[in-house]
Amino acid sequence: MKNLKKSSFVVSALLAVILVLSACGGGSTGGNGGNTQAGENAGANNGAGNAQEGTNAGKDFRIGMVTDRGGVNDKSFNQTAWEALQQLESDTGAKVKYLESKTDADLIPNMNQFIKDGYDLTWGIGFLFEDAAKTVAEQNPDAKIAVIDTVVDLPNVESVTFAEHEGSFLVGVVAGLMTETNKVGFVGGMEMPVIKKFEAGFKAGVAAANPDATVLVNYVGDFNKPDQAKMAASTFYNDGADIIFHAAGGSGNGVFSEAKDRSKSGKKVWVIGVDKDQALEHGDDVTLTSMIKKVDQAVLRVSNDLIAGQFKGGEVTVLGLKEDGVGLPETNKNLTDEVLQQVEEFKQKIINGEITVPTE
Amino acid sequence: MDKWRNIFNPSSVFVPLGAIVLGLLSGAVIMLLGGYNPVDAYQALFRKVFGSPYDIGETIRTITPLLFTGLAVGFTYRAGLFNIGADGQYIMGMTGAAIVGIKLQLPWFIHAPLAVLVGAIFGGLWAALVGYLKASRGVNEVISSIMLNWIALYLSNYLLRALLLEPGQQRSYFIHESASVSIGWLSRALENARMDWGIFIGLIGAIVFYFLLWRTKQGYELRAVGLNPDAARYAGINIKSSIVKSMFIGGVFAGLGGVFEVLGVFHYQVLSAASSGYGFDGIAVALLGGNHPVGIVFASILFGTLTYGSAGMNFSADVPTEIVRIVIGAVIFFVASHGIIQGIVKPFMASRRKLDKKGAA
Numbered sequence: 027m028k029n030l031k032k033s034s035f036v037v038s039a040l041l042a043v044i045l046v047l048s049a050c051g052g053g054s055t056g057g058n059g060g061n062t063q064a065g066e067n068a069g070a071n072n073g074a075g076n077a078q079e080g081t082n083a084g085k086d087f088r089i090g091m092v093t094d095r096g097g098v099n100d101k102s103f104n105q106t107a108w109e110a111l112q113q114l115e116s117d118t119g120a121k122v123k124y125l126e127s128k129t130d131a132d133l134i135p136n137m138n139q140f141i142k143d144g145y146d147l148t149w150g151i152g153f154l155f156e157d158a159a160k161t162v163a164e165q166n167p168d169a170k171i172a173v174i175d176t177v178v179d180l181p182n183v184e185s186v187t188f189a190e191h192e193g194s195f196l197v198g199v200v201a202g203l204m205t206e207t208n209k210v211g212f213v214g215g216m217e218m219p220v221i222k223k224f225e226a227g228f229k230a231g232v233a234a235a236n237p238d239a240t241v242l243v244n245y246v247g248d249f250n251k252p253d254q255a256k257m258a259a260s261t262f263y264n265d266g267a268d269i270i271f272h273a274a275g276g277s278g279n280g281v282f283s284e285a286k287d288r289s290k291s292g293k294k295v296w297v298i299g300v301d302k303d304q305a306l307e308h309g310d311d312v313t314l315t316s317m318i319k320k321v322d323q324a325v326l327r328v329s330n331d332l333i334a335g336q337f338k339g340g341e342v343t344v345l346g347l348k349e350d351g352v353g354l355p356e357t358n359k360n361l362t363d364e365v366l367q368q369v370e371e372f373k374q375k376i377i378n379g380e381i382t383v384p385t386e
Numbered sequence: 387m388d389k390w391r392n393i394f395n396p397s398s399v400f401v402p403l404g405a406i407v408l409g410l411l412s413g414a415v416i417m418l419l420g421g422y423n424p425v426d427a428y429q430a431l432f433r434k435v436f437g438s439p440y441d442i443g444e445t446i447r448t449i450t451p452l453l454f455t456g457l458a459v460g461f462t463y464r465a466g467l468f469n470i471g472a473d474g475q476y477i478m479g480m481t482g483a484a485i486v487g488i489k490l491q492l493p494w495f496i497h498a499p500l501a502v503l504v505g506a507i508f509g510g511l512w513a514a515l516v517g518y519l520k521a522s523r524g525v526n527e528v529i530s531s532i533m534l535n536w537i538a539l540y541l542s543n544y545l546l547r548a549l550l551l552e553p554g555q556q557r558s559y560f561i562h563e564s565a566s567v568s569i570g571w572l573s574r575a576l577e578n579a580r581m582d583w584g585i586f587i588g589l590i591g592a593i594v595f596y597f598l599l600w601r602t603k604q605g606y607e608l609r610a611v612g613l614n615p616d617a618a619r620y621a622g623i624n625i626k627s628s629i630v631k632s633m634f635i636g637g638v639f640a641g642l643g644g645v646f647e648v649l650g651v652f653h654y655q656v657l658s659a660a661s662s663g664y665g666f667d668g669i670a671v672a673l674l675g676g677n678h679p680v681g682i683v684f685a686s687i688l689f690g691t692l693t694y695g696s697a698g699m700n701f702s703a704d705v706p707t708e709i710v711r712i713v714i715g716a717v718i719f720f721v722a723s724h725g726i727i728q729g730i731v732k733p734f735m736a737s738r739r740k741l742d743k744k745g746a747a
Contacts, residue, residue: 131448132697135444136697139701216659218554
């Protein structure tokens with residue numbers, strides 16, 4: 027009986043704690059609600075300042091986003107897309123939400139969650155969504171879906187891809203002009219069509235700017251293997267390369283790490299970053315420039331189209347140099363005006379069609 | 387009747403139930419501390435799992451691989467082996483099924499069973515390799531099986547690339563329709579949830595698990611080896627062959643998990659940089675289920691329900707993923723720590739027993 031009393035005391039104490047805390051919980055939930063309201067108002071103000079959007083233009087819209095296994099804090103693709111949606115929320119008042127996929131099998135149920143709940147647009151971020159988005163779009167012909175980096179040819183899906191080869195061409199030009207050893211390197215993640223576009227564009231850019239330069243190529247086989255990328259970079263630098271362009275996601279951090287080690291011991295080597303301005307993360311000592319892929323612009327563009335009633339289902343939008351979807355960062359501390367001028371010339375030639383950049 | 391009473395005795399039922407309740411309660415406290423409403427969150431979890439036919443179907447789909455890998459770990463554990471390699475066996479099962487499903491063209495009544503069988507044998511042989519190393523060379527099965535996980539992953543990627551890859555894709559070709567084990571009418575009935583024969587084969591697997599271990603001479607030997615290898619050897623049991631056999635059977639279970647993922651859920655295999663982790667979840671499932679088939683079935687249901695339902699807490703109740711995972715971790719923690727729960731549940735049971743006796747008198 028003694029024990030019984032003791033354990034019922036434990037249980038009732040637990041219940042008491044829960045009751046007390048739930049009161050607090052209720053209060054703070056209300057507080058959050060207030061914040062959301064405030065956020066929306068602020069958004070409205072921004073919107074008013076921004077003539078294009080008007081007041082709370084998107085407040086009746088709900089937009090969902092499904093990540094791949096990388097999750098929403100991957101410091102890359104998914105994160106950029108989610109930040110863009112958060113910006114959309116504060117600009118237009120649209121409601122945004124994300125779901126993370128723990129395994130590949132979660133992609134379809136996660137997309138379905140948004141669709142069955144009546145969301146106005148569901149994003150699938152990354153090439154992995156090709157089959158999932160296709161299945162879901164076929165089963166729900168009324169739902170609007172958008173995918174990035176892959177193409178789904180269905181009337182209710184808008185696909186956005188990037189002309190990575192065009193941006194890579196420009197950083198290839200930079201590498202060709204800046205190399206002192208006439209040897210540069212390319213480290214890729216997985217050997218697949220998207221990454222092949224980076225390689226092809228880079229090679230073409232190097233060749234256009236400096237026909238004498240050679241390009242060394244290595245694929246490490248994964249986007250999450252910085253150790254192998256570091257080894258690959260080490261081999262390239264030992265072979266006499268002085269600039270390495272990486273298109274290897276998280277693996278690319280290994281390339282930066284190797285370059286930093288060498289800089290410390292007094293040897294000047296460079297890395298060209300990818301996806302966003304990596305000089306911000308890795309510093310200007312080793313980051314020559316970056317090949318930026320504006321996933322955020324793509325997400326904002328399509329989402330704003332939806333709010334404006336101009337969702338382009340069935341279309342494939344390719345964002346290249348012309349659309350400002352790829353390119354160099356705005357500030358490049360390590361590039362001389364001369365180099366930047368040449369880059370600009372090549373850029374114009376690509377935009378007006380004088381140069382066609384190969385994709386493989 | 388007695389048998390069932392042995393399985394469902396008060397402590398085997400009330401301890402896990404008490405554990406789940408306690409786990410949910412402490413999860414609630416954590417959510418309250420984070421400023422989220424636990425009632426909403428648990429309702430959202432419940433709705434996500436049982437809210438629509440689609441969700442029920444997808445929950446079953448989530449449970450299936452956990453059931454198989456749970457059986458794989460549980461079976462070998464009964465023979466005294468800690469099988470951390472279920473992940474690799476699972477991958478080999480996927481690969482075997484994908485090769486047969488894509489490369490061969492056969493009538494459906496041969497094709498699908500053959501693909502299932504080959505996948506199961508791939509998984510079984512992969513595990514038997516670990517058993518052989520342990521039996522003949524004394525290599526610790528924990529080390530060899532965890533290393534073979536990586537070899538399986540990269541071997542599978544290599545085979546995919548060499549034989550099965552669809553050009554321009556990060557996955558294999560689709561398997562032929564004749565090799566599919568999806569159940570079309572059931573999927574249609576459940577609003578396009580991905581349904582296949584996997585869950586039924588898994589439940590049959592649990593029954594086979596029970597009969598092999600407790601109703602055959604071989605099973606008796608396996609358990610004897612698990613309980614005390616020296617005594618078993620003294621009793622004239624061939625320990626080496628018992629080790630290889632139990633690993634093979636465990637590997638078959640894990641391999642089947644991978645088989646149904648390919649033939650039933652995806653219909654292709656993806657080039658993946660990392661394993662799915664089902665093999666490791668299987669360890670938790672087996673331990674939660676006390677390495678007993680009935681326990682493993684329930685543990686996989688619990689695990690799968692929480693896994694699938696957690697997206698609902700995230701979606702409808704706005705609880706961040708991190709907190710959802712802490713809550714689920716808390717539930718599993720309490721279910722796994724029998725001792726804590728027994729201390730709390732026992733007094734209640736003791737008083738009940740007294741009442742029962744009074745009633746009988």
